[in-house]
Amino acid sequence: MTEINGSEADNGIEVEGLVKQFKNxxxxxxxxxxxxxxxxxxxFLGPNGAGKSTTVHMLTTLLPPxxxxxxxxxxxxxxxxxxxxxxxxxxxQEAALDQYLTAREHMxxxxxxxxxxxxxxxxxxxxxxxxxxxxxxxxxxxGSYSGGMRRRLDLALALVxxxxxxxxxxxxTGLDVQSRTALWDEVARLSAEEGVTVFLTTQYLEEADSxxxxxxxxxxxxxxxxGTPDSLKEEIxxxxxxxxxxxxxxxxxxxxxxxRFGSLERAxxxxxxxxxxxxxADLADVVRALDSESINVQDLEIHAPTLDDVFLxxxxxxxxxxxxxxxxxxxxxxxxxxxx
Amino acid sequence: xSAGTAVLRAPGFAGAHTGMxxxxxxxxxxxxxxTVRQPILFVPSLVFPLFLLAVNASxxxxxxSLPDFPTDSYLxxxxxxxxxxxxxxxxxxxxxxxxxxxxxxxxxxxxxxxxRGQALIAGQLAGVMIQGLVQGxxxxxxxxxxxxxxxxxxxxxxxxxxxxxxxxxAFGSLGLAIGLRTGNGESVQGVFPLMFVLLFLSxxxxxxxxxxxxxxxxxxTINPVSYLIEGFRSLFITGWDGEALGLAFVVALGxxxxxxxxxxxxxxxxxERT
Numbered sequence: 001m002t003e004i005n006g007s008e009a010d011n012g013i014e015v016e017g018l019v020k021q022f023k024n025x026x027x028x029x030x031x032x033x034x035x036x037x038x039x040x041x042x043x044f045l046g047p048n049g050a051g052k053s054t055t056v057h058m059l060t061t062l063l064p065p066x067x068x069x070x071x072x073x074x075x076x077x078x079x080x081x082x083x084x085x086x087x088x089x090x091x092x093q094e095a096a097l098d099q100y101l102t103a104r105e106h107m108x109x110x111x112x113x114x115x116x117x118x119x120x121x122x123x124x125x126x127x128x129x130x131x132x133x134x135x136x137x138x139x140x141x142x143g144s145y146s147g148g149m150r151r152r153l154d155l156a157l158a159l160v161x162x163x164x165x166x167x168x169x170x171x172x173t174g175l176d177v178q179s180r181t182a183l184w185d186e187v188a189r190l191s192a193e194e195g196v197t198v199f200l201t202t203q204y205l206e207e208a209d210s211x212x213x214x215x216x217x218x219x220x221x222x223x224x225x226x227g228t229p230d231s232l233k234e235e236i237x238x239x240x241x242x243x244x245x246x247x248x249x250x251x252x253x254x255x256x257x258x259x260r261f262g263s264l265e266r267a268x269x270x271x272x273x274x275x276x277x278x279x280x281a282d283l284a285d286v287v288r289a290l291d292s293e294s295i296n297v298q299d300l301e302i303h304a305p306t307l308d309d310v311f312l313x314x315x316x317x318x319x320x321x322x323x324x325x326x327x328x329x330x331x332x333x334x335x336x337x338x339x340x
Numbered sequence: 341x342s343a344g345t346a347v348l349r350a351p352g353f354a355g356a357h358t359g360m361x362x363x364x365x366x367x368x369x370x371x372x373x374x375t376v377r378q379p380i381l382f383v384p385s386l387v388f389p390l391f392l393l394a395v396n397a398s399x400x401x402x403x404x405s406l407p408d409f410p411t412d413s414y415l416x417x418x419x420x421x422x423x424x425x426x427x428x429x430x431x432x433x434x435x436x437x438x439x440x441x442x443x444x445x446x447x448x449x450x451x452x453x454x455x456r457g458q459a460l461i462a463g464q465l466a467g468v469m470i471q472g473l474v475q476g477x478x479x480x481x482x483x484x485x486x487x488x489x490x491x492x493x494x495x496x497x498x499x500x501x502x503x504x505x506x507x508x509x510a511f512g513s514l515g516l517a518i519g520l521r522t523g524n525g526e527s528v529q530g531v532f533p534l535m536f537v538l539l540f541l542s543x544x545x546x547x548x549x550x551x552x553x554x555x556x557x558x559x560x561t562i563n564p565v566s567y568l569i570e571g572f573r574s575l576f577i578t579g580w581d582g583e584a585l586g587l588a589f590v591v592a593l594g595x596x597x598x599x600x601x602x603x604x605x606x607x608x609x610x611x612e613r614t
Contacts, residue, residue, distance in 0.1 A: 061614045062448055081614035082454065090452050096445030099376045101370065112366040112451035113356040141377070157449070 006294040010074045011038030011164050011197050015061065020054050020221075030053040030221035031068065036214075041191045043212025043229075044201040045307065047319055052201035053093055053220040056169045059092045059199065073165050089163035091272050092168050095154035099143030103153050107160060114161040121160075134185070136149030148179030155186065165197045166190065171182060178278055184211050189272065205307045205319060217311055224314040233305040239280055240265055240303045242273040246296035257289050269300070360459050366465020367450075374437070375467035384476050385429035385471065389422045393483070396421070396545065406550055406590030411577040416488045419479065420573030421544035422501075426475040426563060427507040428535045434468045435528035442523040442610070457607045465512050472508030476501055483576075493580065493581035499585065500575050506592045509570055511535075513599030520606035542566040567591045 013036035017230035020029040029051040036042040046052050057063035061081040064186060070077045073087030074175055094147070097106060107125030116124065129138045132152035142150065151171060158166060168187065172180040188211060190196040199317055202208050208215045209229045216224040217232075225232055245254045248270065255264070258274040261282045276282040311319040358366075373475050375381060397415040411417050441447040450460065464524065480490070480500065519528050541553070541559045543566040551557040560566050571588020574581035 050451045057588060060452065064614050078614050085452055085454065085613075088452075092445055092446050092448055096447075098370065098374065098446055100374045105370075105373065109366050109370055110449075110453065113358060113363060113450065115362075115454065190432060338489055 002188050010126075010212065011195065012036055012040075012074075013042070013070065013072050013165065013197065013199060015059070015068075015070040018055065018058060018065050018068040018070055020051075020058060020063065021066040027221055030066075032073055032216075032218070032221075033119075034216055034223070036227075038197050039191055039195040041187065041200060041211055042196040043208035043215040044199065044218060045203070045205070045208040045215055045298070045311075045319075046201075046218035047203055048216045052203075052218060053169055055218070056167050056199070056201055057092075060088060060167050061085055061319055063297070086161075087163060087167045088167060089137040089158035090167045091151075091154045091158045091169065091171055093173070095147075095150040096147075097150055097153060100140055100141055103129055103138045103156075103338060106157055107151065110156070110157045110160045116161060123134075124160060128159055129153075132156045133182070133278045137282045146179075148175050148182075151175060151183060155183065159190075160335050163196070165199070168198065168200045170201055170203065171197065172202070172204065180207075187211060203319070209307055214274055215307065217307070219311070219315050225310055232310045235310070237304065238278075239260065240273050240275045241283065242299075242301050242303060243290070243297055244268075244270050244271045246300040250295045253293060254290065254295050257293050257295065258286065260289065261286055278322065358454065360456055363456055363459035364462045364466075366554060367459055368466030371437070371464050371467030372470050372474055375433075375470050381433060381471065385433070385475050386428055389425040389429075389475075389479065390482055392425065393418055393422045393479075393562075397486075400545065403546060403550075408547075408550065411489070413487070413489055413577070415483065415486060416490075416576040417573060419488060419576050420569035420571075421481050421539070421542075422483070422574040423476065423504055424507070424539060424542075424544065426479065427503070427511045427568075428471065428532070428539065429475070430468045430472050430508040431511040431515035431518075431535060432528060432532050434512040434514065435465060435517075435519035435531070436525045437467065438464055438516050438519035439523055439525040439528050442519070443525065447610070451611060451613050457604065457611060461513070461516060461603050461607065462557050464516055465509055467606050468508055468512035468515075469505050472504055472512075473501060476504040488576060490576055492575040493579075493612060496575045496580070500572065503568075503571055503575075503585070503588055503592065506589065506596065510592050510595035510599055513596060513603050517599060517602035517606045518612050520603060523610065538563060538565045542569055544569050564591045564595065 008261065013034065015032055015034040018029055018032050019027065022029045032051075032055065034042070044052050044055065054063065058065045059070055059077060061077050061084050072084045075083040075087065077084055079262065101109070104125060107129065108121055111125060112118075126138070128136055132155060132158070134153060136147060137145065137149060139280065142153065155168070155171065166187075169185075172183055175183065185200055191198050195326030200212065201205075212229065214226065214228050215232060216223050225235075227235065233332070241258070243254060243258065245251055251270065251272065255272045258264070258272050262274045262277040265273040265275050276286075280302065287300070308319050311317070387565070393415070396418045400418070401414040403409060404414050404417070441450075480497070484490065492499065504505035512540060515528065518531050541556070542563045543560045547614060548557055548560050551560060567587045568591055570584045578584070
């Protein structure tokens with residue numbers, strides 16, 4: 001495992017052989033190794049029941065690991081829990097708010113529990129409420145908030161004591177596109193402008209792809225792939241070209257031409273898709289070959305590989321399908337089993 | 341989210357931990373705010389005890405003609421049971437409140453702060469105390485309006501509320517223990533009828549020495565709830581009865597000590613944080 005040295009270590013996360021075995025359940029986390037550099041946004045991607053939330057609960061000191069350890073902000077999660085908690089802000093999967101309190105009252109309570117003096121707590125509370133766009137609703141009871149408003153308040157609460165590391169457990173699940181984008185923007189800003197390290201779990205490919213500097217893909221408690229989104233896609237990654245002939249009668253001839261450049265893939269009706277053996281470099285040859293065979297092309301698209309393709313390559317399943325399987329198996333509550 | 345100046349970092353507050361009393365203050369404020377903003381919470385704890393009081397006072401008034409019955413007003417006699425019933429509602433309220441926090445994740449939010457376990461317990465009980473106080477005032481006002489006697493006078497009212505608060509805290513701590521142990525509101529509700537068994541197997545309906553069935557008298561004698569009821573009752577029908585009041589305060593303190601031990605132990609099991 002690579003060491004994070006010097007001052008950098010204060011703001012990073014190092015996970016070494018972390019295991020969580022539940023007494024009446026599966027090995028939810030099975031010896032994972034992760035390094036998150038200071039200021040980095042690390043996307044932890046996987047289907048329901050993969051071990052994401054269990055990992056977050058261990059890294060945030062809420063759940064003791066069965067084996068292995070981790071250092072968060074330079075502190076050991078097993079032996080220095082209180083120090084870890086001082087360094088981190090956490091927004092867990094369900095925005096845990098008191099429906100009978102207002103946003104401002106939540107801020108006052110959270111700041112007070114962290115030992116922030118009253119005047120400063122009020123100032124910071126108002127600033128954070130404004131930053132997440134809740135000023136107009138600051139004195140309304142949270143029970144009347146929408147899902148997006150709750151998430152935003154949850155994020156603001158996680159930031160009240162100025163943490164240097166932020167854990168967000170599926171922060172955009174159930175949010176509309178607008179709320180999701182707003183939250184992404186704020187997370188990206190925190191990392192870019194304030195150097196906050198972000199550990200973000202998600203089951204959304206798009207979220208990991210667009211927000212994370214690096215992605216770890218977890219399945220059945222094990223990390224199956226890790227790297228930048230681009231490097232992961234490149235690793236498995238040959239693009240697919242999908243084309244449709246202008247004349248429907250040319251479909252078979254088009255299939256025959258394209259199959260010279262790679263393996264045929266499933267395609268929409270009236271289309272032919274091929275995963276290119278030589279990557280994007282083949283594209284010009286594909287166009288020339290179709291032209292030389294006098295096949296008029298109605299539509300031609302090149303698809304870059306996605307993180308779902310990465311997941312498929314590593315696990316043999318689509319991420320969407322894996323999530324459905326976990327749901328059907330009732331495996332969405334990772335933390336419901338009794339700790340060993 | 342609005343754009344703006346970067347204001348989120350607040351270096352210097354990491355590790356600036358609050359003291360126990362400050363934490364209790366914040367958590368108590370939350371607990372009281374929650375309680376006050378849920379007037380529906382007061383409905384069962386006011387309606388049921390007062391309804392039972394009305395039924396008992398009208399249906400069992402003939403009991404006052406029994407030889408050696410200590411008062412001629414069954415309404416005054418039955419008020420001890422009413423105050424005790426209120427305390428049992430406090431048990432359920434406290435248990436459901438903490439179980440709800442566990443179920444909805446608020447407990448984890450608090451665990452991620454420098455929270456001290458004792459502060460959580462004490463803070464949660466603040467709401468229970470307020471609920472107990474409001475109930476106590478309501479029971480007293482309604483009872484006096486309907487002609488109940490209060491022999492202990494104005495100073496006795498203070499003792500009544502002090503005992504009421506103490507019993508509320510004691511049974512509230514038991515509720516907290518159950519809520520922390522089960523982490524489930526329905527389980528807390530499931531325990532509630534069992535608590536009522538204690539109420540009915542007590543001296544709530546008749547003085548112990550007038551209970552005819554030997555087994556019932558024996559059970560009522562070893563049932564601590566009898567002594568709490570008799571303490572409340574003494575203020576209404578006797579005045580200043582040192583023995584009854586002393587026993588009631590001692591039993592309430594005993595239940596409180598046991599409840600706090602059980603709640604602390606359950607909290608230790610629940611707070612897995614490292």
